[in-house]
Amino acid sequence: MRLTLEFGGGLDLLCNSVKIHHVDVDPKTGEDKLSMRDLLSWIKSNLIKERPEMFVKGDSVRPGVLVLINDCDWELCGSLDAVLEEKDMVVFISTLHGG
């Protein structure tokens, strides 16, 4: 499944300073749907090159990281249980920074 992932608010620093990633992610073997939960563990294993604790906490993203699926807050789509489709765009923005 081809997806576009975007990292903002400083999170791109965890992925070799690349902001936009075009990726191909397959659902877990035996399942036909790709959930956000699966995508997160895929990102952690394949894209996050340093300080994973800045991105994930436990099962989900670190609190303070905004997730948008096709420009819509993921909390409106089911959060971790949201199902992704071909050509979806997922944006991760960190809101944690100094002032």
Next chain:
Amino acid sequence: MDEIVKTIGLKNNCTFCGVFRRQALDRGAALMRADKLVTGHNADDMAETVLLNILRGDIARLSRCTFIITGEDGPIPRCKPFKYTYEKEIVMYAYFKKLDYFSTECIYSPNAYRGFAREFIKDLERIRPQAILDIIRSGENFRISTSTKMPEQGTCERCGYISSQKLCKACLLLEGLNRGLPKLGIGRSRGLNSAKEDGEQRMLRSEVKGSNLQSKQCGTLDF
């Protein structure tokens, strides 16, 4: 800030950064003859500050920290228009409007106390987002017991800036940096006019010369 951290290390640098930045803002505003000083503190910041002051028992700050306007009796009042706006809303707004967005994280204080309050607030927000506004609401409704002694506002003997002690925090910190005493001005004095703090300050005020860096006199700035 790099030089300050070289002198004092990675602890307590929030104090230096905050005090110097605040004075710099105030003095800059006075130089520009501004009427008001407006900062971008948002709801998350306010909630963190309330919690932080509770955790540290800073009663003086606890009573003031939720005011949306401060310093009204001074020359340049300060205000926080985003006091009730969630950081999440601000970030989403900036994203959708494609605004220039700076997201640098402070590199000097990775273990700052505020970080723990922030982590806690973020976990709370996930479970019950209204908690942030509720914490601010609680903070606004704190009333300090009349039997608690509160510091009085005066002016710094050295530079004229507002201060609750004889020397303002910036002068104290600067003196500490100049003399290689990184702990000067750090840590709380027990009671308001404790012997320790008074002793330090008396020692400093009696020194006429010896500083390479000194706070410019505020008198010339029409404070």
